[in-house]
Amino acid sequence: MATYKLLATAAMGLESIVASEVKDMGYETQTENGKVFFEGDERDIAKTNLWLRTADRVKIIAGEFNAFTFDELFEKTKEIEWEKFLPVDAEFPVQGKSVKSTLHSVPNCQSIVKKAIVERLKKAYHRNSFLDESGPRFKIEVSILKDKVQLSIDTSGAGLHKRGYRVDQGEAPLKETLAAALVKLSRWTPDRPFVDPFCGSGTIVIEAAMIGQNIAPGYNREFDSEKWPWIGEDIWNEVREQAEEMANYDQPLNILGTDIDHRMVKIAEQNALEAGFADIIQFEQRQVKDFKTTEENGVVVGNPPYGERIGEIEIIEEMIQDMGRVFSKHPTWSVYILSSMARFETLYGQPATKKRKLFNGFIRTDLFQFWGERPKK
Structure with missing residues (x-):
């Protein structure tokens, strides 16, 4: 199995609680505002999605670099081995944010990252025509802070607060x-x-x-990464079975x-x-x-x-x-x-x-x- 740099995102003020959860699961952590970084393999992606109670999402850091021009953003995004993550038919919407950076136009940044990934995948998969994006979803985020670009892939799908038990709610439900x-x-x-x-x-x-x-x-919900071919159904089944054994009903x-x-x-x-x-x-x-x-x-x-x-x-x-x-x-x-x-x-x-x-x-x-x-x- 491969090792990935992973990120558990946290609401403001909850970073230390999320970090404590991640540590209790056996990982070493680094914490920044709203972010808890750790390393893990495919099984760890499934395990943390299933078990983290206070984190918002689990993401894979695909690449990090500085970029001051759109050309730099395009070329450095294209250098990343996206084919390791995205199959040829991957659906990969790109969303973004930019704070205190030279590249401040979020729509332009999103568009450039998307084009760069398309170019990389077309070359890797020997495709001349467009990619049909009919397969599993890989939500990409381009986040730029003070000209440092972080490209991540969301493994969770719907936020982790969506447990699957909420039939109805009041006016101002607590997450x-x-x-x-x-x-x-x-x-x-x-x-x-x-x-x-x-x-x-x-x-x-x-x-x-x-x-x-x-x-x-x-335990009672689905995640985007369940459909990713390189994680596989067996890993998810195994992690779910372990969770069932650990429950004390x-x-x-x-x-x-x-x-x-x-x-x-x-x-x-x-x-x-x-x-x-x-x-x-x-x-x-x-x-x-x-x-x-x-x-x-x-x-x-x-x-x-x-x-x-x-x-x-x-x-x-x-x-x-x-x-x-x-x-x-x-x-x-x-x-x-x-x-x-x-x-x-x-x-x-x-x-x-x-x-x-x-x-x-x-x-x-x-x-x-x-x-x-x-x-x-």
Whole structure:
């Protein structure tokens, strides 16, 4: 098998969590803004796509070089051995971005990279006419930053947040990758109770259940690289079989999702059913102020509404105050709330043990962490 320079892309603020996941899978990493680099073969491409919970995509770095003119971009792209990656009938759309670079016209850069790859493939495959692009898809990205060009091939297809269980969703659904990151940051373990009091369509509790039973997040979906002839069906079958063996479906879990909106509770139940957790995750219609438990050492992870409409702010401020009052009665519980409210700690009634800046889409938020008392031995 060949060794490739691979890239797991990460949302802003999640780089260290993605890097930690990649390291836990046995790879050495290098991290830049939004990027975690590592090396691997064909099996590693399949494995990381199937198992990475917090990364956006897995890409192959096909080439890197400096380019200041369109001629340079064309010639250096053409020098890359694209025939090692792309079969003669490959469909290869090219998309691009350029930041602080001499070659700032993205459409022109995309067009030139496409022409250069076509020229290379026609020569490699002894074709005089056009390439019909009727075969498997290889999405190419040309990314130029400060005149350094990076050409990559997307192995994932749809973003890795697309797990395949979301039947329906609310107005502002949390991305599955961010939801998984919140669960990981809470350091929750399957032997502890887990509650999301603002469950919406159920994303956080479903991701927690997948982590709790060690189920590969990509198990029920397809990837572009599954159809690539040089990876092969056998590798994907083998990686999927290993994932099935590693899943712990017998692990008991105590997971509860609640929401004030009965419609969202119904949607969450449908999504949990689709994910295979209908009998494992409990759902209830309930306001956060009505939270009650006799259990100890639990974990609360939630993403309450941010109050972007006029008249909502006051309601949300009152809800945060309710949260602080309710959870203060359960000192052994740890609480992790993602919020864009600047006055969150004041309203909650105590300073966070720790804060972490994260982005929910383009919204700047903080993960307010209130660590519970350590259980008495």
